[in-house]
Amino acid sequence: MLRKRNRNRILSCVLSLLLVLILGSQTLGSPAQNTEILWDTYGIPHIYGKDTTGAFRAFGWAQMQSHGNLLLRLYGQARGRAAEYWGEEYIDSDRWVLTMGVPERARSWYEAQNSSFRSYLDAFAEGINTYAKENPDAIDDEVEVVLPVKGEDILSHLQRVLNFSFVVSPQRVAGISTPESKAGSNGWAIAPKRSASGNAMLLANPHLPWSDFYLWYEAQITAPGIDAYGASLVGIPVLTIAFNENLGWTHTVNTYDGWDAYQLELVDDGYRFDDKVRPFETKNISLKVRQKDGTLREEPLIVKSSVHGPVVSEKEGQATALRVVGLEQPGVLEQWWDMARSQNLAAFEKALQRLQLPMFTVMYADREGHIMHLFNGQVPVREQGDFQYWRGIIPGNTSKTLWTKIHPYQDLPRVIDPPSGWLQNANDPPWTTTFPVAIESDKYPSYMAPRFMDFRAQSSARMLDEDEKITLDEMIEYKHSTRMEFADRILDDLIPAARKYGGELAQRAATILEKWDRQANTDSRGAVLFAAWAQELDLDKAFSQPWSEDSPRNTPDGLANPQDAVKLLETVAQKVEKAYGKLDVAWGEVFRLKYGNVDLPGNGGDGDLGIFRVINFAPSEDGKFQPVAGDSYVAAIEFSKPVKAMAVMSYGNASQPDSTHQTDQLELVAKKQLRPVWHIREDVEAHLESRQVFSRMGK
Structure with a gap:
């Protein structure tokens, strides 16, 4: 009898072990039988990929279902053909994109991807095209001209957004109109010593315009080797702010200078450089513009370039050329992808050390209790001048002002696990990320970042410094502070x-x-x-x-x-x-x-008033004000077991005209509330709006 009980006990243990193994195999790193999208009741896609390629295809499909009209219009603009597709109002946009060489560079970036990641870009594009083919009535007729989308279109869009909107503003350089308001952000990382639960916590809080390519898209991507939840800008095929069961990060717009405008002295048909006259490199481009009657007229565009970069203005014997970082680093998307796949700080930093991402502060926290602030970016190595000097017009007649290298990772301002137990960034320089000061400005070149701390950053630091033990609920309450x-x-x-x-x-x-x-x-x-x-x-x-x-x-x-x-x-x-x-x-x-x-x-209101809960309002026709930017995607994350997370997408997770998710989260914003993040499959299943199964898509 005793032997029988022991055999039953052993059998029970074996069965329990098998059950654990079976259940474990269905989480991170395990292939599903079919790729699925589980849409929750807020219109957030939870993608379970049979393989990585399937996950990218499904993500392309999902973005089309939620933002198809916007996505195709953005890709059309990134090609530099928007005026050809939609008329005169896009001429300035096309001139900017073509002058910056975006489509041509995107083709070279595409070829530079490793074969695996190139296939992922193709899969994302395939998901877009398949959705459009199978749902023709869901897409506006006027944007269908952009189809089919190719992998290189994704990289054109990435460049237009990242290098030629965030790094350098087309409005500032070329007078091209862009969505209202400035980009900004808040980010917090709280160590276990300052957390009431003893778990590290992270606050992600970008402030971007509520329109155009600044719209965020919230999603979960699960496939072999990855199970990450977060958000990306529409049209970007990877999560750019994210967390998994072990770590997470957010970005803030850093006080960083990754471009310079050089004043050239024109001589005959060239320009003076190091006491010699050099000829411009010249390209003749035909810009097509659709007329109201549907015909196309052609407009010549002559793009001149000096050793500094393309010429953006020319008058009265002088010209201005533009130099922008990151144009030879084609691995941005793969770096973000590997950041989301990382399971500890060492792997995360290994991805960061590639320095493919041209800008953005990184605020990081993990389950092991580490927190980090990295002043990330491709910072030019400059021979002279402070930050303010390089924000002006730079003499372009000498090689002494022409930077050709960027600082390596170890040169960038960074702190891990400061004594204070907290880190904050509210678009202030890295020197004020925590107190006592953990990153000393005098140890870095004076051009690295300016020195200031505005009212919003001061409010941010005050709230963290005054609370010795912060709960997740308190962090959410502080995030919504409107105190001026x-x-x-x-x-x-x-x-x-x-x-x-x-x-x-x-x-x-x-x-x-x-x-x-x-x-x-x-x-x-x-x-x-x-x-x-x-x-x-x-x-x-x-x-x-x-x-x-x-x-x-x-x-x-x-x-x-x-x-x-x-x-x-x-x-x-x-x-x-x-x-x-x-x-x-x-x-x-x-x-x-x-x-x-x-x-x-x-x-909420303008961050310049010292309001942490930023919403930028603009006048409306009725004499009142309405939001144009500010709090967009907000996520509060605690690295407990399992991870606890709350979030909101201010304007909803879709922009398609027939979607019920365009504004379904705005009432939460009005009430200063976040909603639960469902990132465990059984929770997603319990809040399911619809299920989509792809046994086979495309090829």
């Missing part, structure tokens, strides 16, 4: 000045500002008045005490000219009262979360 650091700094001077120097209107304004909660919540009264006043200030002259490295979190401070400040307050108060009928109008009455067919009272 600027108001905390200046109202103790402005209100007494208004009492002393102001008339009846200034006195009423001072009373409202005294009662105001100094936040930009829906019901905050006084925020509209203060924000309108702050917007009119000349910030370079407003403070009696400028920002100081000796007191980076408490300066600038004080009113330089209290009487002028009060006079401006009276002028602004008159405008606010006239526009809204009262001085203490609620923030949410004026600032609306209006997007698509949804119109809700808003909260």
Whole structure:
């Protein structure tokens, strides 16, 4: 009897072990029988790939289902043929793309991919094409001209977005209109010593325009060797902000200079360089433009290039040439892919060390408790000058100013596991990522990054520094803080000045500002008045005490000219009262979360006011304001077992006109809430909207 019980016990153990092995084989690294997309109730695709190629195909398909019209239009623009497809309004865009040599370079980048990754790009394109073929009514007729999409189109789009929009702004260089507002971001990494649960935590919070190629797309990709959840910009075939069960990262836009404008001295048909006259390299391109009657006219485009790069302007005996980093590094997408596949800090850093990504700070946390801030980018090695010098027009007549190398990985500002236990970046330089200071600016070239800490970064650091043990819920609450650091700094001077120097209107304004909660919540009264006043200030002259490295979190401070400040307050108060009928109008009455067919009272505001919960508003026709940028994809992640994660996509996870997911998360934004992230299959199955199985797609 005893032997029988032992045999049963052994058999039970063996069966349990087999069950564990079977279940384990269905997670990371295991091939599924068929590639599937499980769509959850927020329209987020959870891709389970039979193999890596199948996962890329399915991701292409998914992006088309959610953003097909936008994706094809973006790829058409990246080809430099948008004017040919859609008319005159795209001429400037095409000129920029073709002058920068984007399509031609994309072809060479495509050939430079290793054979495996090239096949993944082809698979992503195949998924796009197959979706369009099988769902012709789902795509607008006018964008179908872009089909079929090829692997090189993906790389053209990548360059247009990354190198020629983020690294260098076409608006700044060539006067080409781009989506409103500036790109920004917040990022936090919290070590176990500062976490209430003892687990590391990560906050991902990019601030980008709510339109065009800046739209984020949330997804999960699971295939042999990868199980990652995160987001990517529409048209990009890999996750660019992501986490897996062991680690995660986010990006912030760093204070970084990866391009330079060189002033050339024209001589005859060439330019002077090192006391010699050099000829320009010249390409003649025919730019086709569709007319209203459907015919095409041709417009010549002559692209001149110096040793610095393409010429972007030419007049009165001078020309300006542009030099941009990253044009010889074709492995950006594969690096991001391998970052998402990494399972520990060593593997993650090995991917980072390739330096294929031309810019963006990396904020990192993992299950082992490590946190890291890397000032990532391809930073040119320069012989002279500080950051401000290289932001100006650079003399192009000498090789002394022509950089040809970039700093290796070990030269970049970086900190791992600082004594403070926390790291933050709110688009401030790396020197202020934590306190006590962990990265000393004096140890790096003065051109590496500027020195400042604005109000939003100060607010960010204050919230982290003041809480010794932060819970995940508290991190989410802090993320939604609308407190105006600027108001905390200046109202103790402005209100007494208004009492002393102001008339009846200034006195009423001072009373409202005294009662105001100094936040930009829906019901905050006084925020509209203060924000309108702050917007009119000349910030370079407003403070009696400028920002100081000796007191980076408490300066600038004080009113330089209290009487002028009060006079401006009276002028602004008159405008606010006239526009809204009262001085203490609620923030949410004026600032609306209006997007698509949804119109809700808003909260949050411009980061320049020191608001951590950034939403950039622009005037609308009704005299109020609506969002154009700011909080877009937000994710709060705790590296527990299993990982806990909450997220929101402000504008929803789709832009197709028939999708129910265009604005279905905006109410969460209005309520300052995140939703659970379903990244374990049984949770996805429990919140399933639809299932798509690909037994075979395309080839």
